[in-house]
Amino acid sequence: MSELVISSLSISRAELPVVTGLDARVESGSISVVLGANGAGKTTLLEGLSGVIPVSGGVVSIDGREIQKARPGQRSREGLAHVEQGRTIFSQLTTEENLRVALRDGSGLSEAYALFPELLQRRSVRAGLLSGGEQQMLVIARALLTRPKVLMIDEMSAGLAPVIVSRLMAAVRRLADTGLAVLLVEQFAALALSIGDRAYVMRRGRVVYDGDCPSLLRAPDELHRLYLGG
Numbered sequence: 001m002s003e004l005v006i007s008s009l010s011i012s013r014a015e016l017p018v019v020t021g022l023d024a025r026v027e028s029g030s031i032s033v034v035l036g037a038n039g040a041g042k043t044t045l046l047e048g049l050s051g052v053i054p055v056s057g058g059v060v061s062i063d064g065r066e067i068q069k070a071r072p073g074q075r076s077r078e079g080l081a082h083v084e085q086g087r088t089i090f091s092q093l094t095t096e097e098n099l100r101v102a103l104r105d106g107s108g109l110s111e112a113y114a115l116f117p118e119l120l121q122r123r124s125v126r127a128g129l130l131s132g133g134e135q136q137m138l139v140i141a142r143a144l145l146t147r148p149k150v151l152m153i154d155e156m157s158a159g160l161a162p163v164i165v166s167r168l169m170a171a172v173r174r175l176a177d178t179g180l181a182v183l184l185v186e187q188f189a190a191l192a193l194s195i196g197d198r199a200y201v202m203r204r205g206r207v208v209y210d211g212d213c214p215s216l217l218r219a220p221d222e223l224h225r226l227y228l229g230g
């Protein structure tokens, strides 16, 4: 059982506190969903966890090993993968070349193609020519090739058609069911809650809801109130 544990985490940007005293956890085989209005601090949270930006206080551990001071590469070797917002691909390289960049031990391509057969069909196509949905599959598949214990995905649905979003959500659920711990930051609250286990709602850098996804899904008024405050 792998577990990401976040305790009293604080992160500042331009010397202003953006995440304050945040506690959360993600267990192997489960999806923790992070929701919140624009500017709540969701992306900052993931960037602090993966080491893109430094944290100013608190503890982050994977299976009891503290990583909050480690360099990004070390955090990756400890089992943390971060799929950033914006689908960062090498657009001049083919789909398969993009995947090969991330191969650690030479294996894993067939698993990536099994998860997303669309990528196998498009393996020789330049990644810049893939659809938005295919590019999102590519960045998730690339992250998986590092064989993470914890996969963090930021706004994978942005700009995609609902049918593609559902396809991606189902794939993420399957990944969790095979034992991965998933931390999913999403704007599409209802869809994310429908595949998630635990939900956190952030407002102004703090957690204002920590509970199970089905309960929040059944209480849209509560979700609305949590987003807007009051």
Ligand SMILES: Nc1ncnc2c1ncn2[C@@H]1O[C@H](COP(=O)(O)OP(=O)(O)OP(=O)(O)O)[C@@H](O)[C@H]1O
Pocket (backbone or CB within 6 Å): 013, 014, 018, 036, 037, 038, 039, 040, 041, 042, 043, 044, 045
């Ligand atoms: N590079 C930066 N420098 C300074 N402040 C930043 C920077 N990036 C974000 N912020 C600020 O940090 C706060 C949180 O932003 P963040 O992007 O983490 O929120 P978010 O919840 O992910 O929002 P969104 O859903 O819009 O992506 C905002 O007030 C934002 O203006």
